[in-house]
Amino acid sequence: MQLLEAKLHKIDRHNYRSYSSLRGEYHFVDFDFFIDITQSDPFAPASRVRARRKWSLTDLEWLKEQSPDYQRAARDFIARHFAELAQQINEIQIDRPGQAVLDRTAVVFDDDALELRFRVDLPSDGRTIIAKKTANLLTFTMPKIIRRATIARELPMDELKRHCETVEDQVALRKQLADKGLMAFVADDSILPRLAGNSDLPMADALPFVSPESLAVELEAPHRGKIRGMGVPKGITMIVGGGFHGKSTLLNAIENSVYDHIPGDGREYIVTDESASKIRAEDGRCVHNVDLTPYISNLPMGKDTSMFSTQNASGSTSQASWLQESIEAGSNALLIDEDTSASNFMIRDERMQALIAKDDEPITPLVDRISLLRDQLDVSVLLVMGGSGDYLDVADTVIQMHNYQALDVTEKAKGVVASHPTRRQLEGSSEIARPRTRKLNRAGLKAQLEDGKFRIQVKDKTSMRFGREFIDLQALEQVADSSQLHAIGWLWFQIAQGKGWEKSPSKAFSQMLASDEWFRTMPNYGDIAKPRVIEVMAVLNRMRKAEFK
Template sequence: MQLLEAKLHKIDRHNYRSYTSLRGEYHFVDYDFFIDTVQTDPFAPASRVRARRAWSLTDLEWLREKSPVYQRAARDFIARFFAELSQQDNAVLIDMPGQVILDRTAVMFDDEGIELRFRVNLPADGRTIIAKRTMNLLTFHLPKMIRRSTIARELPMDQLKAHCEAAEDQVALRAQLKEHKLLAFVADGSVLPRLAGNSDLPLPNAVPFMSPENLAVELEAPHKGKIRGMGIPEGITLIVGGGFHGKSTLLSAIERSVYDHIPGDGREYIVTNYNAAKIRAEDGRCVHNVDLSPYISNLPMGKDTTAFTSQNASGSTSQASWLQESIEAGAEALLIDEDTSASNFMIRDERMQALICKDDEPITPLVDRISLLRDQHDISVMLVMGGSGDYLDVADTVIQMHNYEAVDVTEKARDVVASHPTRRKAEGTEVIVRPRTRQVNRSALQSLLEEGKFRIQVKDKTSLRFGREYVDLQALEQVAHSSQLLAIGYLWFQLAQLKGWEKTPARAFANMLHDDWAAMMPKYGEMSKPRVIEVMAVLNRMRKAEFK
């Protein structure tokens, strides 16, 4: 600490850029402090720092004996606690967690102790260093936050344990889905509606979810015990009902439950197959050499769809591409909302079939392909459907949402199919070949970085800067936190270190995302672990990426 104070005295009243002399390691009485990067301007991104405290000084060493899931949740909790303390001083910034428990780099455990990683806005008067203010921040206020966040007696231990046990319960429930042949599980008493369109907080006084009796199952959680709820079977599931009755709300809760939620969120006992992918239409996106032939063929002027490429895809081609890309990336289930889908990709009714003959229509709608995805490739599909009864012919399960209550209407739907048979003709009954694995050019990624001075930046969940390119990600609804995007950028950076073509990119990223994935990353505190499905989805939207 004395060394830090001496350096600050030396640069008092100097130009702001003199702060760069502070880079290095400093020893306080009970922790080590590292200043890794220093901002050169008061308006530049805040300086990156770390604080490491030995286990013997924390009374938290018992966490090392816990499961990896418990430790992940404990690190998440400590980051949240530090974030609350840091709100007292807007100069201190840590990656602010949301409603999900992610594998974050803001707090790390290793053999030596607990490490906090965060940012500090170094004070100044204009562009002049005021050493007294900086010393007050770094040697008085900040040590209090660090010590309180890394010692058992200052942490609300009951809340920490509940937080970690909720994560272990959710992982255990998710692991039971395959055994019970379920796509998802929604516990009774769950709160599905959110506070607002721009808020992920639960809606107060919302109608708690209750499972219809026919779909009720009991799963076992290690801490909470038996939990009753609605089991959504694998296969093809329709969520139907009138407008504003909760169809999309149910799908939204399910799509976001590939990750674990914090206690009190309302969705902490909803779990979904980890490899479920939400897809939608996305006008104007890029597509790189994707085989769309199972859904789109015979384009005008003989354009090939077995390796379709476009910088301005239509709604139908973008949704077909997303479907194929998701399967290529390892998706085991697809989640689709009619409201955000391309209607001509979803259905072609009997009147349109009579007006436009099949030879003049390049699109084979999903309704004619969906059962093949289930039967030939074991891919489940859940659809929110309010406007097309033709999907009732292929559905295994039909759930009606009525006043936010779920009703199993599968038998009723079968009676409707029998009494009102469809007169449309099936248009695609041949075998669907699984999408082939495309190769990605590592050298192209490297050149993008070199052109953009190796910039990898994220401001929110809607965009990732990689080199000179900004990737538009507004349609990716399953990205849980912006910190996942920064991690994705650095995963690409790792891939780009080798030359030539990566033959199996999804597998390469899966190998990187092992248990110790953060060890290969820079020592930044604003990253969290994404799924391979998200890594590939973002890469597919990079306009200058090269696939073959």
């Protein structure tokens, strides 16, 4: 600490850039402090710092003996507690978690120490260093927060244990889905609605969810015990109902439950197949050599759809591409909302079939392919549908949402199908194949970085900069946090160091993320969070200058 004070005294009233001389390691009485990156001016991103405290000084060493998921939750809790302690100190910021409990680098457990990674805005008067104010921040205010966030007696231990046990329960529930033949599980008493369109907090006074008796199952959680709720079976499941009755709300809760949630979120006992991918229409996106022939063929001018590429996809081609890309990336479950889908990709009714001959229509709608996805590829589909009853012919399960409560109307739907048979003609072939695995040009990624001075920048969940390119990600609804995009950029950086074409990018990224130590090959930043391979590939597929073959 004395060394840090001496360096600050030396640069007092100097130009702001003199803060760069502070980079290095400093020893406090009970922790080590590292200044890794200093900001170049007062308006640049805050300086990156770390604090390491030996386990013997925390009384938290017992956490090292817990499961990886318990440790992930404990690190998440400590980061949240640090953020609360620092919320009145504008100069100190940590990567504050949202409602999801992700594997983050804001707090890291090593064999010998607990490490905090955060940012500090170094004070100034204009562009002049004020050493006294900085010394007070770094040697008085900051150490108090570090100590209170990393010692058992200052932490609400009952809350920490509940936080960790709730996450372990969710992991255990999710692992039971496959054996139970389910793609998702929604526990009774869950709170599905959110506070607002721009808030992920639970809505106050919302009706708790109750499972229909016919779909009720019990799963076993290690801490809470038996939990009753609605099992969403594998296969084709439709969510139907009138407008404003909660169809999309149920789907949104399920799509976001590929991740664990904090206690009190309302969704902490909703779990979904972790490979589930929500797809939608996305006008204007790029597509790179995707085989669309199961859904689109015979395009005008003889354009080949077996290796379809465009920089300006239509609604139907974008949704068909997303479906194929998701399966290629390993998704076993697709989530679709009619409201955000291309209508001509979803259905072509009997009147339109009569008006436009099949030979003149290049699109084979999903309604004619969805049963093949289930039967031949073992891909389940959860579909919100309010406008087309033709999907009732292929649905295995039909759930009606009425006043935000679920009703099993599968038998009623079968009666409707029997009494109102469809007169539309089945289109498309009787077979479907998995999308071919495309190869990725590593050199193309490296060139983008070199052209853009190795910039990997993320400001929010809607976009990402990689080298020179800004990638539009507004359609990716399952990205839980911008820190996941930061991790994706560094994963790309690593794969770009290789030569030639990566034969199976999804497999390569999966191997890179498989270890509990997945982040060790990345910089010592505190704003990195583990993504799913589904998101890594979804972002990559939207990079306009990516090269696939």
